[in-house]
Amino acid sequence: MDGNILIFFTSFILFKKxxxxxxxxxxxILYVLRTGVQWKALPKEKFGASSSIHRYFMA
Structure with a gap:
C-alpha cells in the first residue's frame, strides 16, 4: 500500500501545473517566434497549455 502512495505522489510532483x-x-512566445511552430504544437511538457501562452501573447 505504501509503495502505491509513493508512486502517486512522485508522479503528481513530476506532472504538476x-x-x-x-x-x-x-x-x-520567443520559442514560437524563433522556430515558427504553430501555437498548438508547443511542447506541453515544457511550456504547458498552448492556449494560456497564446492568450498572454494576445493581451
Missing part, C-alpha cells in the same frame, strides 16, 4: 510567470510566457 506549470507556473505561468511573465518570464515563462516570454520564453514560450
Amino acid at each position: 506549470h507556473k505561468n510567470t511573465a518570464k515563462f510566457n516570454l520564453e514560450a
Whole structure:
C-alpha cells in the first residue's frame, strides 16, 4: 500500500501545473517566434497549455 502512495505522489510532483510567470510566457512566445511552430504544437511538457501562452501573447 505504501509503495502505491509513493508512486502517486512522485508522479503528481513530476506532472504538476506549470507556473505561468511573465518570464515563462516570454520564453514560450520567443520559442514560437524563433522556430515558427504553430501555437498548438508547443511542447506541453515544457511550456504547458498552448492556449494560456497564446492568450498572454494576445493581451
